Amino acid sequence: MIRAVTTTPYLDQKPGTSGLRKKVRVFQQPNYAENFIQSVFDVIEHERAGATLVIGGDGRFLNREVIQVAIRMAAAAGFARVVVGQGGILSTPAASNLIRKRGALGGLILSASHNPGGPTEDFGIKYNVSNGGPAPENITDAIYARTKVIDTWYAADTPDIDLDTLGEVQVAGMTVEVVDPVADYAELMETLFDFDAIRASKLTMAFDAMSAVTGPYATEILERRLGFAPGTVRNGTPLPDFGGHHPDPNLVHARALYDTMMGEGAPDFGAASDGDGDRNLIIGRGRFVTPSDSLAMLAANAHLAPGYAGGLKGIARSMPTSAAADRVAAELGIPAYETPTGWKFFGNLLDAGMATICGEESAGTGSDHVREKDGLWAVLLWLNILAATGKSVDELAREHWARFGRNYYARHDYEGVDSSAADTLMRDLRGKLATLPGTMIGALTIAQADDFAYTDPTDSSTSANQGVRILFEGGSRVVFRLSGTGTSGATLRVYLERYEPATGDLDANTGKMLADIVAAADELAGIRLHTGRSEPDVVT
Numbered sequence: 001m002i003r004a005v006t007t008t009p010y011l012d013q014k015p016g017t018s019g020l021r022k023k024v025r026v027f028q029q030p031n032y033a034e035n036f037i038q039s040v041f042d043v044i045e046h047e048r049a050g051a052t053l054v055i056g057g058d059g060r061f062l063n064r065e066v067i068q069v070a071i072r073m074a075a076a077a078g079f080a081r082v083v084v085g086q087g088g089i090l091s092t093p094a095a096s097n098l099i100r101k102r103g104a105l106g107g108l109i110l111s112a113s114h115n116p117g118g119p120t121e122d123f124g125i126k127y128n129v130s131n132g133g134p135a136p137e138n139i140t141d142a143i144y145a146r147t148k149v150i151d152t153w154y155a156a157d158t159p160d161i162d163l164d165t166l167g168e169v170q171v172a173g174m175t176v177e178v179v180d181p182v183a184d185y186a187e188l189m190e191t192l193f194d195f196d197a198i199r200a201s202k203l204t205m206a207f208d209a210m211s212a213v214t215g216p217y218a219t220e221i222l223e224r225r226l227g228f229a230p231g232t233v234r235n236g237t238p239l240p241d242f243g244g245h246h247p248d249p250n251l252v253h254a255r256a257l258y259d260t261m262m263g264e265g266a267p268d269f270g271a272a273s274d275g276d277g278d279r280n281l282i283i284g285r286g287r288f289v290t291p292s293d294s295l296a297m298l299a300a301n302a303h304l305a306p307g308y309a310g311g312l313k314g315i316a317r318s319m320p321t322s323a324a325a326d327r328v329a330a331e332l333g334i335p336a337y338e339t340p341t342g343w344k345f346f347g348n349l350l351d352a353g354m355a356t357i358c359g360e361e362s363a364g365t366g367s368d369h370v371r372e373k374d375g376l377w378a379v380l381l382w383l384n385i386l387a388a389t390g391k392s393v394d395e396l397a398r399e400h401w402a403r404f405g406r407n408y409y410a411r412h413d414y415e416g417v418d419s420s421a422a423d424t425l426m427r428d429l430r431g432k433l434a435t436l437p438g439t440m441i442g443a444l445t446i447a448q449a450d451d452f453a454y455t456d457p458t459d460s461s462t463s464a465n466q467g468v469r470i471l472f473e474g475g476s477r478v479v480f481r482l483s484g485t486g487t488s489g490a491t492l493r494v495y496l497e498r499y500e501p502a503t504g505d506l507d508a509n510t511g512k513m514l515a516d517i518v519a520a521a522d523e524l525a526g527i528r529l530h531t532g533r534s535e536p537d538v539v540t
Contacts, residue, residue: 003076004152005152008031011148015135017341020036024121024122033069033125038150040127052079053108058213058277060118060121061117070108072156079105083179086178087164098185099130105129107127109125109126117242118244134371191306192305195226207234208270210253219233251539261285280376294359295324312357314334316336316345319466339454351371359373363540401507407475409510413493414536421532444472448470452466479495497514498517
């Protein structure tokens with residue numbers, strides 16, 4: 001029996017760059033999750049009959065409850081099969097792989113990524129399409145439009161299913177298949193990397209899964225298949241509240257790992273991943289590697305892994321990511337693409353065969369093996385490179401900078417800023433862009449200032465107002481952008497970059513090297529004036 005439930009719209013269900021994210025208490029409102037899921041199903045109404053839908057999440061609070069709701073609603077919507085991860089668990093890259101492998105119409109990924117979890121924290125729902133990547137803007141816009149007028153949602157009148165037992169069950173004539181969330185993903189990784197070489201290298205490592213979804217994946221792949229010592233994976237059990245911690249793999253929230261890697265007796269390699277498994281942190285013994293540098297170094301050495309031995313078709317990076325990868329692309333003689341923030345823009349390039357490796361400065365790196373960023377993939381590529389070269393992370397970094405120069409880089413996050421104050425800051429900054437070129441801020445001369453706009457080379461679609469760029473003579477720059485990944489207030493992100501050529505000082509203190517650009521950023525945007533903040537909340 002199918003239930004039809006009368007509802008009224010919520011007007012705050014506009015998906016951001018990574019789906020709909022709100023506080024748990026918002027999703028717990030009557031019909032809130034159901035309205036959004038039904039709106040997704042209504043937008044794909046003409047494709048869903050007889051199709052397969054993948055469902056899974058990062059295990060955060062409310063994950064299981066919403067999965068049960070989504071299964072009943074999928075049955076009412078006419079799907080033939082739902083594939084769900086055991087225990088409701090699927091990392092975002094594993095979900096992308098499963099969508100692609102099963103030829104699914106799409107998938108519902110229940111996650112708020114690196115945001116905190118728990119009864120008072122965050123939850124999210126994202127719809128991914130048949131290529132395994134996030135829904136493009138025309139679909140998310142249609143979903144939002146539907147949420148504003150929805151009046152009914154539908155669900156099979158059936159009990160909850162057992163999410164913990166592998167196998168198939170029937171829900172109102174629809175097959176629900178509970179699968180091992182790790183197996184297909186682990187098999188894919190074995191096709192890309194030389195597991196034998198990594199095992200033979202006898203490397204030591206520490207991996208912090210941050211009590212989040214990557215724990216089962218890392219335990220299976222690193223400890224069982226690659227033979228790293230038991231206990232290599234720390235915080236490996238996914239918890240609904242991530243152990244009370246913030247599952248963001250940066251130097252603030254993964255401080256214990258950083259301290260381990262900078263201390264006496266550190267292992268060869270350290271890494272972490274985030275709430276839903278799509279981000280990464282890379283630290284060698286005594287050497288932190290910024291996400292921007294990691295992208296560049298992985299691209300320069302990817303040919304050492306079997307899956308990339310044939311070379312790269314191109315490299316893509318988000319606009320706020322440093323230009324370090326561009327220098328690699330130039331030497332390799334392949335295209336470099338600068339896109340807005342959001343993995344969906346990379347997906348178009350990957351689908352068109354124009355790029356192989358992509359990265360975002362916010363610790364997201366990936367390739368054409370799926371259509372999401374992939375934290376564990378980046379870790380495995382690093383391990384493959386270390387095993388193939390016999391060099392340390394520090395040696396690889398120094399050699400890279402001696403070859404390409406170094407882009408000193410940092411991101412300053414001002415979190416929970418009053419939204420109107422943040423909007424005023426950006427509006428005032430945009431208002432004076434035309435007057436900035438040729439002017440000096442301290443010893444820095446502004447060469448160019450603009451509000452980044454992107455024309456997608458695959459379909460000529462355009463995306464405007466993607467962040468303010470101030471480019472200085474000599475290759476340095478500062479970028480201002482409001483983030484769309486938070487759930488309260490506004491997060492102002494300020495990206496600071498100084499290029500030092502290969503003949504310059506390549507191992508100086510990053511804060512010291514960026515000091516003049518930090519001062520210029522405050523003078524240009526009036527950060528203290530607008531936000532009342534004298535320093536950022538997080539520096540990465």
